[in-house]
Amino acid sequence: MADGKSMNFGVIVFPGSNCDHDCVHVLSDVLGQKAIEVWHKETSLSGLEAVILPGGFSYGDYLRTGAIARFSPVMAAIKQFVAEGGMVLGICNGFQILLEAGLLPGAMLRNRSLAFICKDVHVRVENAATPFTGRCEPWQVLKLPIAHADGNYYTDDVTLSQMKANAQIVFRYCTPDGRVTSEANPNGSLDNIAGIRNAAGNVLGMMPHPERCSEDVLGDDDGRLIFLSMLDALKKAKLQPKPVMAG
Amino acid sequence: MRAVESIHAIPKRGCLDSLGGEERVKAKIHVTLKPGILDPQGKAIEQALATLGYKSASNVRMGKYLELDLNETAREKAEAQVKAMCEKLLANTIIEEYRYELS
Numbered sequence: 001m002a003d004g005k006s007m008n009f010g011v012i013v014f015p016g017s018n019c020d021h022d023c024v025h026v027l028s029d030v031l032g033q034k035a036i037e038v039w040h041k042e043t044s045l046s047g048l049e050a051v052i053l054p055g056g057f058s059y060g061d062y063l064r065t066g067a068i069a070r071f072s073p074v075m076a077a078i079k080q081f082v083a084e085g086g087m088v089l090g091i092c093n094g095f096q097i098l099l100e101a102g103l104l105p106g107a108m109l110r111n112r113s114l115a116f117i118c119k120d121v122h123v124r125v126e127n128a129a130t131p132f133t134g135r136c137e138p139w140q141v142l143k144l145p146i147a148h149a150d151g152n153y154y155t156d157d158v159t160l161s162q163m164k165a166n167a168q169i170v171f172r173y174c175t176p177d178g179r180v181t182s183e184a185n186p187n188g189s190l191d192n193i194a195g196i197r198n199a200a201g202n203v204l205g206m207m208p209h210p211e212r213c214s215e216d217v218l219g220d221d222d223g224r225l226i227f228l229s230m231l232d233a234l235k236k237a238k239l240q241p242k243p244v245m246a247g
Numbered sequence: 248m249r250a251v252e253s254i255h256a257i258p259k260r261g262c263l264d265s266l267g268g269e270e271r272v273k274a275k276i277h278v279t280l281k282p283g284i285l286d287p288q289g290k291a292i293e294q295a296l297a298t299l300g301y302k303s304a305s306n307v308r309m310g311k312y313l314e315l316d317l318n319e320t321a322r323e324k325a326e327a328q329v330k331a332m333c334e335k336l337l338a339n340t341i342i343e344e345y346r347y348e349l350s
Binding site for chain 2: 063068100109112113114154156
């Protein structure tokens with residue numbers, strides 16, 4: 001869009017990322033925003049208003065998912081971006097990288113079934129007051145696809161209670177009618193956790209892929225709510241005077 | 248038997264691995280899931296062992312084994328390095344624990 005109102009998104013490309021083009025497509029072709037791919041060797045994110053870490057198999061998932069990508073040069077810039085309040089969304093492998101980088105709490109274990117699971121699941125929006133879910137109704141059920149072998153979220157009891165107290169659990173796997181049950185949990189995730197945010201609220205990690213279901217033609221456009229929510233939040237932030245960042 | 252003599256003339260491996268006459272440190276590192284953390288691979292292996300008739304096998308835990316050479320002869324320095332490597336990269340201490348042997 002040449003109206004000067006579009007936002008600048010950066011989609012980080014690690015060696016082995018494979019959902020980067022999908023993210024760029026949704027942001028630019030579907031939503032009319034400016035989206036560029038950012039190679040993982042970049043050390044600056046200047047000019048970007050939001051950053052997406054896409055899905056894939058960075059570094060072939062060697063050692064642990066996300067374990068090696070977190071040392072890519074761009075990660076120092078992402079940490080700085082987050083510290084300055086920048087909005088970061090990690091999808092699937094992007095979520096795993098954010099966990100390994102310590103930008104989100106917890107870790108991923110192998111799926112309970114040991115299988116790579118690729119299917120549509122339902123998640124319930126536990127917190128609709130985040131910059132990533134503002135377009136959703138509280139407790140709204142979204143149908144989103146997952147595709148992973150390591151999505152079995154784990155954290156210790158103390159961290160889990162802190163996350164609950166801070167409303168950091170954003171999505172939980174549920175039945176189509178919104179009941180959070182063991183049967184609706186595809187991978188064994190603790191507390192059916194499918195997506196979490198950091199304490200400050202500007203980083204979200206989620207295992208389902210919103211970029212794979214953001215168009216009517218695909219038969220499901222629930223994912224679009226995530227990107228539209230981010231756009232709303234960015235536009236709102238732009239209208240407000242920029243806070244002076246310390247450090 | 249000159250051929251045999253020439254084989255013996257090849258330096259022994261220990262000499263190749265040495266640094267100024269002292270042996271380099273080798274590290275053997277084991278990374279496993281912490282006790283109490285679900286290990287689906289360990290469980291699957293345990294079931295397979297039971298199917299094979301090894302019903303006495305229990306608490307199977309699956310882990311990773313790494314070995315590496317350090318360009319270092321001082322043991323204490325080597326140990327500090329190995330520990331830092333485990334903490335920073337080789338293990339995710341939220342879910343895993345590690346142990347190592349140096350030789």
